[in-house]
Amino acid sequence: MEKQPRLLASQLLLKNSLFEVSLNRVLLTWKEVATKKKRVSGGMHHPFKVGTSHGVSVSEILAVRELDVDSGTKDDGRWQKMPQKSTEAYPYAFTASRPKHLLVYINPYGGKQQGERIYEQKVAPLFTLASISTHVIVTEHANHARDHLRTEAELKKYDGVVCVGGDGMFSEMVHGLVSRTQRDNGVDQNSPEEKLVPCTLRIGIIPAGSTDCICYATVGINDPVTSALHIIVGDAQAMDVCSVHHNNTFLRYSVSLLGYGFYGDVLADSERKRWMGPARYDFSGFKTFLTHHYYEGTVSFLPATDILGTPRDKTRCRAGCFICQHNGQLYSEDAPEICETDPDVPDSEYKGGWRVIRGKFLAINAASMSCACPRSPKGLSPAAHLADGTTDLILVRKCSRFNFLRHLLRHTSKYDQFDMTFVEVHRVRRFRFTPRYCQSDSELDLRENGKKLFSQICRDHPACSCSPAYSSWNCDGEILPHAAIEVGVHCQLIKLFARGIEEQPVFEDLPNPCAV
Numbered sequence: 346m347e348k349q350p351r352l353l354a355s356q357l358l359l360k361n362s363l364f365e366v367s368l369n370r371v372l373l374t375w376k377e378v379a380t381k382k383k384r385v386s387g388g389m390h391h392p393f394k395v396g397t398s399h400g401v402s403v404s405e406i407l408a409v410r411e412l413d414v415d416s417g418t419k420d421d422g423r424w425q426k427m428p429q430k431s432t433e434a435y436p437y438a439f440t441a442s443r444p445k446h447l448l449v450y451i452n453p454y455g456g457k458q459q460g461e462r463i464y465e466q467k468v469a470p471l472f473t474l475a476s477i478s479t480h481v482i483v484t485e486h487a488n489h490a491r492d493h494l495r496t497e498a499e500l501k502k503y504d505g506v507v508c509v510g511g512d513g514m515f516s517e518m519v520h521g522l523v524s525r526t527q528r529d530n531g532v533d534q535n536s537p538e539e540k541l542v543p544c545t546l547r548i549g550i551i552p553a554g555s556t557d558c559i560c561y562a563t564v565g566i567n568d569p570v571t572s573a574l575h576i577i578v579g580d581a582q583a584m585d586v587c588s589v590h591h592n593n594t595f596l597r598y599s600v601s602l603l604g605y606g607f608y609g610d611v612l613a614d615s616e617r618k619r620w621m622g623p624a625r626y627d628f629s630g631f632k633t634f635l636t637h638h639y640y641e642g643t644v645s646f647l648p649a650t651d652i653l654g655t656p657r658d659k660t661r662c663r664a665g666c667f668i669c670q671h672n673g674q675l676y677s678e679d680a681p682e683i684c685e686t687d688p689d690v691p692d693s694e695y696k697g698g699w700r701v702i703r704g705k706f707l708a709i710n711a712a713s714m715s716c717a718c719p720r721s722p723k724g725l726s727p728a729a730h731l732a733d734g735t736t737d738l739i740l741v742r743k744c745s746r747f748n749f750l751r752h753l754l755r756h757t758s759k760y761d762q763f764d765m766t767f768v769e770v771h772r773v774r775r776f777r778f779t780p781r782y783c784q785s786d787s788e789l790d791l792r793e794n795g796k797k798l799f800s801q802i803c804r805d806h807p808a809c810s811c812s813p814a815y816s817s818w819n820c821d822g823e824i825l826p827h828a829a830i831e832v833g834v835h836c837q838l839i840k841l842f843a844r845g846i847e848e849q850p851v852f853e854d855l856p857n858p859c860a861v
């Protein structure tokens with residue numbers, strides 16, 4: 346067999362500058378060579394080397410274009426021009442995992458309603474340059490993308506799916522793809538104990554929403570061009586998905602925040618103010634902060650004790666995260682769930698490895714990833730991991746308005762939001778919440794039909810006369826009607842066209858203007 350050359354090297358004249366270019370299997374490098382001729386012994390003119398060497402990883406080259414066609418292509422050992430017919434296929438020769446055919450869903454009404462413009466102006470030209478073919482669907486109503494993916498889409502034709510929108514659109518993609526995969530594999534989503542089958546198609550997000558929390562946490566920025574480049578080069582980032590059940594009935598999946606109390610109430614209020622755009626969250630956040638409702642109930646959880654990492658770690662989930670790799674490996678080996686008991690916790694609080702905590706809570710939050718976003722650059726749980734098979738359960742007990750404000754403010758500074766007497770955080774594999782007062786069927790019906798029970802004030806609630814008995818769960822920006830839920834984490838169930846955050850964002854080290 347003919348031996349393949351390991352290195353190709355040649356000289357390239359570009360705008361009167363001469364470059365020495367070399368290419369091996371992983372790197373394309375170039376270095377300028379001086380145009381001024383230097384006489385060396387023997388009377389020959391040799392260019393001498395100047396400047397520093399530059400390089401780009403072959404896996405990050407988007408496309409190769411032939412600029413001028415030269416008919417004389419005799420093989421004299423130098424680089425040859427590619428014949429025209431092979432330029433079509435050539436871009437895919439760089440790496441095997443690049444997508445060739447994508448199914449794209451655009452939400453024209455997400456965020457500031459710029460989805461179509463962003464896609465047409467910034468993303469489509471890059472896909473064309475990289476010879477990616479697309480089938481584009483502009484959604485006509487909510488859940489259009491989810492239902493199309495779940496039932497109609499001919500997924501065999503595609504190497505990935507892309508959404509142009511915010512976290513809500515991403516959630517539609519997750520629901521469509523995960524449900525379709527379970528149906529195709531005969532898995533019953535209604536069983537909370539069922540191990541779900543991972544999705545093979547990767548999901549790309551072109552950010553065009555209000556929060557873009559998933560994009561921030563997986564890329565580090567919400568920039569459509571950066572996200573398009575991650576799709577083109579075929580990056581892959583695995584992500585955990587939580588399943589949410591009520592009474593052995595599947596409700597929803599969550600990848601970022603499951604929040605009861607504060608974040609549930611903010612969302613319920615903000616849904617009625619969609620016309621305000623992204624500012625609705627600040628308005629409803631301020632209003633909810635002032636109402637200062639707390640909710641009574643029982644939280645039970647299965648601590649993740651056999652894994653690397655804790656929610657109080659200083660290390661962060663970054664590209665190629667070792668903790669995600671290690672814990673993902675544990676999960677795939679089907680290791681038994683060893684539950685070591687915490688010596689500071691009385692035995693009475695453990696039931697079959699589960700811990701049980703009863704109380705009055707301002708907020709119960711489960712963050713399966715950091716939930717970093719511009720409002721909180723380090724996120725709700727800064728040390729949470731994208732793909733470690735766990736979620737960080739944050740319990741904020743009833744406290745004064747002032748203390749709750751201190752806790753909220755710490756999300757925007759370098760100070761630890763968990764280092765407060767009324768806050769605790771646990772890294773868990775599963776959890777349940779049961780409100781103190783059972784929801785009646787009629788109350789649930791009304792909630793399911795989208796009507797909030799404002800008259801439902803303090804029924805059977807002797808403690809006060811102004812606090813409702815139930816909040817709602819904010820499930821990645823969607824309201825759940827049931828207060829009693831059971832949640833399980835499915836390690837690395839989906840994959841994104843992303844590679845994780847590559848470096849510390851600059852804003853993480855900014856001095857704190859308001860340390861309280």
Ligand SMILES: CCCCCCCCCCCCC/C=C/[C@@H](O)[C@H](CO)NC(=O)CCCCCCCCCCCCCCC
Pocket residue numbers: 511512513556557558601602608611612626627630631634716718720721724725750753754756757819820821822823
């Ligand atoms: C005083 C400033 C404190 C700022 C504290 C900010 C902490 C913000 C943490 C944000 C976490 C977002 C998690 C992402 C969840 C997404 O799956 C979901 C779908 O997009 N987004 C929301 O539910 C959208 C949720 C949006 C929540 C916004 C909350 C804004 C709180 C403002 C409180 C103001 C108090 C002012 C008192 C003077």
Ligand SMILES: Nc1ncnc2c1ncn2[C@@H]1O[C@H](COP(=O)(O)OP(=O)(O)OP(=O)(O)O)[C@@H](O)[C@H]1O
Pocket residue numbers: 451452453454455456457483484485486487488489509510511512513514515517553554555556557558822
């Ligand atoms: N054509 C459409 N008309 C109305 N609603 C739609 C349409 N397409 C999608 N949706 C719904 O719009 C909701 C919001 O969309 P999206 O997530 O793109 O933006 P956002 O809510 O502004 O951003 P974020 O989720 O980041 O806060 C989603 O829940 C989605 O189901």
Ligand SMILES: [Ca+2]
Pocket residue numbers: 585713714729730731732733734735736
């Ligand atoms: Ca996780």
